[in-house]
Amino acid sequence: MAKLPIVTLPDPILRKLSTPVERIDDELRQLADDMLETMYAAPGVGLAAIQVGVPRRLVVLDVADEDEPRQPLVMFNPEIVALGSQTRLHEEGCLSIPDFRIEIERPSSLMLRYIDREGEPREMDAEGLLATAVQHEINHLDGKLIIDFLSPLKRDMVVRKFRKQARATT
Numbered sequence: 001m002a003k004l005p006i007v008t009l010p011d012p013i014l015r016k017l018s019t020p021v022e023r024i025d026d027e028l029r030q031l032a033d034d035m036l037e038t039m040y041a042a043p044g045v046g047l048a049a050i051q052v053g054v055p056r057r058l059v060v061l062d063v064a065d066e067d068e069p070r071q072p073l074v075m076f077n078p079e080i081v082a083l084g085s086q087t088r089l090h091e092e093g094c095l096s097i098p099d100f101r102i103e104i105e106r107p108s109s110l111m112l113r114y115i116d117r118e119g120e121p122r123e124m125d126a127e128g129l130l131a132t133a134v135q136h137e138i139n140h141l142d143g144k145l146i147i148d149f150l151s152p153l154k155r156d157m158v159v160r161k162f163r164k165q166a167r168a169t170t
């Protein structure tokens with residue numbers, strides 16, 4: 001397994017729409033494993049393929065507590081089938097937007113469909129942190145970022161800050 005470099009703001013690839021995976025082969029399984037290693041090292045609870053520069057519909061997640069055994073999830077073509085009516089507020093961060101956090105209100109439960117690492121179709125109910133993380137990662141596949149929950153003015157301020165940082169380090 002290998003740790004991959006994470007793409008950060010303002011890289012325009014983060015706005016790309018990711019395309020569905022048609023066949024899960026060894027190369028995609030390797031990518032998923034590398035993404036898990038990258039996510040654990042960061043550390044983070046979720047990572048979308050686009051965040052390592054690959055515009056395919058693949059996300060990895062693990063919302064287990066630090067003192068619990070790992071519960072890695074690999075999801076190809078994840079799709080939300082139904083959203084619950086209750087919401088939960090969570091302060092979210094994003095590995096592509098270092099040192100930025102924002103409270104976002106999202107549905108607190110959902111039902112989703114995806115294809116697992118072995119290529120098997122799965123259905124899953126998610127709630128709490130997992131429901132939040134799934135929605136955050138699926139947003140990535142559609143080119144949507146947590147800064148989009150800000151007002152346009154505040155969003156521009158954050159993007160400008162990252163642009164300046166990127167210029168300063170290159």
Ligand code: NI
Nearest residue numbers: 093094095096
């Ligand atoms: Ni993110």
